[in-house]
Amino acid sequence: MMYEVKAYRAPEGVVMLRFEVSDAGDAKRRAEAQGYRVISSRSQRSSFVRARRMRFPLSLFSQELLALLDAGLTLLEAIETLAEKEHHPEVCRVLDELIRMLREGQHLSQAMQSFPVVFPPLYVATIRASERTGDMQEALKRYLSYQEQIDAVRKKIVNASIYPALLFVVGGLVTLFLMAYVVPRFSHIYEDMGDDIPLMSRLLMEWGKFFEAHGGVVMLGFAAAAVGTGHWLVRPATRAWVMRKLWQFPALGERMRVYQLARFYRTTGMLLRGGIPLVTALDMVGDLLAYGLRDNLQKANHQIREGRSVHESLSNHGLTTEVSLRMLLVGERSGSLGEMMERIASFYDEDMARWVEWFSRLFEPLLMVVIGLIIGLIVLLMYMPIFELAGSIQ
Numbered sequence: 001m002m003y004e005v006k007a008y009r010a011p012e013g014v015v016m017l018r019f020e021v022s023d024a025g026d027a028k029r030r031a032e033a034q035g036y037r038v039i040s041s042r043s044q045r046s047s048f049v050r051a052r053r054m055r056f057p058l059s060l061f062s063q064e065l066l067a068l069l070d071a072g073l074t075l076l077e078a079i080e081t082l083a084e085k086e087h088h089p090e091v092c093r094v095l096d097e098l099i100r101m102l103r104e105g106q107h108l109s110q111a112m113q114s115f116p117v118v119f120p121p122l123y124v125a126t127i128r129a130s131e132r133t134g135d136m137q138e139a140l141k142r143y144l145s146y147q148e149q150i151d152a153v154r155k156k157i158v159n160a161s162i163y164p165a166l167l168f169v170v171g172g173l174v175t176l177f178l179m180a181y182v183v184p185r186f187s188h189i190y191e192d193m194g195d196d197i198p199l200m201s202r203l204l205m206e207w208g209k210f211f212e213a214h215g216g217v218v219m220l221g222f223a224a225a226a227v228g229t230g231h232w233l234v235r236p237a238t239r240a241w242v243m244r245k246l247w248q249f250p251a252l253g254e255r256m257r258v259y260q261l262a263r264f265y266r267t268t269g270m271l272l273r274g275g276i277p278l279v280t281a282l283d284m285v286g287d288l289l290a291y292g293l294r295d296n297l298q299k300a301n302h303q304i305r306e307g308r309s310v311h312e313s314l315s316n317h318g319l320t321t322e323v324s325l326r327m328l329l330v331g332e333r334s335g336s337l338g339e340m341m342e343r344i345a346s347f348y349d350e351d352m353a354r355w356v357e358w359f360s361r362l363f364e365p366l367l368m369v370v371i372g373l374i375i376g377l378i379v380l381l382m383y384m385p386i387f388e389l390a391g392s393i394q
Contacts, residue, residue, distance in 0.1 A: 003027035003043055004116060007036035014039070018116035019287065033298060034283040056091060056118045059147055066140040075136070076102050094118055107131050122267060125284055129275040139274055146270045150263065153349050160360040164367055171371030178378050180215065183208035186382050197385040204381045243290060255355055256290070258348050261319065263288050264297075266345030272338030279305055293319065310337065323347060 005017045005027050017036065019027040024041045031038050061082065068078035076099065083095035094115055101111035109128035112119040123143060130139030187208035190197055197205070211218055232238050247253040264285055271281035282301040286294050296317035303313040311328035314320045320328065324344045331340025 003041055005031045005036075005041040006039040007031045008039060009034075009036045015110075015113050016116050017121065030286070033286075034280075056094060058119070058123065059144065062140050062144055062147075066137055066144070069137050069140075075108060121284055121287075122271070125271060125276055125280075126274050129271075133275050142270055142274060146266060149266060149345075149349065153259075153262070153352060156353050156356055160356045164360070164364055167364065167367050167371060171367075171375070174375055175371075175378065178375065178382075179207065180211060180219075183378070183382065184212040184215075187212070190385055198381075201381045201384050204378070244292075247290070247292065255352070257293070257318075258321070259352055260289050260293055261321070261324070262345045262348035262352060264293075264319070265324070265341040265348065269338045269341030269345065272341065278310065278337070 003019050003024055005019065006014065007017055008014050015036070017031055017034075019030050024043070027041050028038045031041075064082055065078055068081055069075065073081065079095060079098055079102070083092060083099060086092050086095060097114065098108070098111045101114070102108065107128070109124050109131060112124050112127060126139050126143050127136070130136040183204060185208070187205040190201075190205050233242075243256075247256060267285045267288055268278075268281050271284065272278060276284070279301060282297060282304070286297050289297060296319055300313040300317045300319055303316065304310060310332055311320065311325055314328065315325050324347075327340050327344050327347075328337070331337040334340075
């Protein structure tokens with residue numbers, strides 16, 4: 001569930017923060033861990049849903065804002081231009097509010113904090129850092145590059161899962177057709193054979209008779225089970241439980257950890273190159289990690305505050321691999337930790353892409369074999385009595 005927290009921290013003043021957590025207490029603890037003093041908090045599920053429906057084009061907004069700033073327009077003029085050409089009422093409302101706050105003398109980052117669902121904390125932090133250094137164009141380019149790389153990895157994973165998903169759906173529909181339509185009709189053919197048919201075929205025919213007599217109830221039960229399962233799966237507690245179980249598989253859990261670390265290093269590197277202090281950056285990227293790694297990151301950040309080295313602190317809490325540990329050491333010595341973190345993320349992304357390609361090539365034929373065996377077994381059990389009858393006649 002999404003919670004909005006009103007908090008105070010010098011020198012920023014009062015800000016609005018957004019956290020996707022299980023309860024208000026967890027949201028309060030997250031804000032306090034970042035150095036804020038919590039004033040109030042409230043659930044933002046309805047606001048989040050509205051924002052999801054609105055689909056604010058953040059990447060397009062950043063690209064157009066960058067183009068207008070490069071063309072020589074001031075920040076206020078650029079956003080006014082974007083508002084004039086926009087037709088979506090919700091997007092217009094956001095842009096009009098930004099314009100109003102800018103005219104009142106607020107910084108762009110402060111105005112964006114009024115829309116925590118539209119502008120993620122990482123985006124706001126990038127804008128805030130650029131306001132201090134005066135290089136907003138460079139900050140927008142950096143964020144767009146970051147978002148493009150994150151989307152590229154996500155697209156590779158989604159594209160690799162489309163074909164297996166189609167195989168699974170088609171195989172399930174064919175199996176459902178056989179069990180709900182073909183098998184009940186075959187059961188009438190074998191009614192007079194009694195116990196002369198094989199046991200497995202007889203059980204399959206009994207299913208056909210049962211489905212023909214109570215098909216409506218069975219389908220209703222399947223539909224209710226599907227709806228119940230879907231409702232159960234969308235709950236945050238359920239997703240957390242499923243993720244914990246998946247992490248327990250050695251090979252899959254390690255790949256999930258690498259994917260999480262890639263996002264962690266890329267985001268932290270982007271923030272460091274944008275001028276955000278390391279400790280602050282590590283506090284901000286905690287929400288990107290899985291629940292188990294979040295606690296490890298907090299412990300590592302605590303050691304960094306105490307003066308321990310970055311590579312040692314992250315390594316002590318399972319946030320590195322052998323490759324990233326060596327690269328972090330080099331980055332600390334050369335003073336280019338942000339750039340080195342982005343290189344680590346690129347290395348992880350390439351490794352993840354190779355693994356996804358290998359896994360998809362292996363999983364797709366295995367899935368086809370399993371589906372073929374299930375359908376073939378059903379067909380074989382339906383025709384086995386005919387084969388035995390033909391053999392006895394010969």
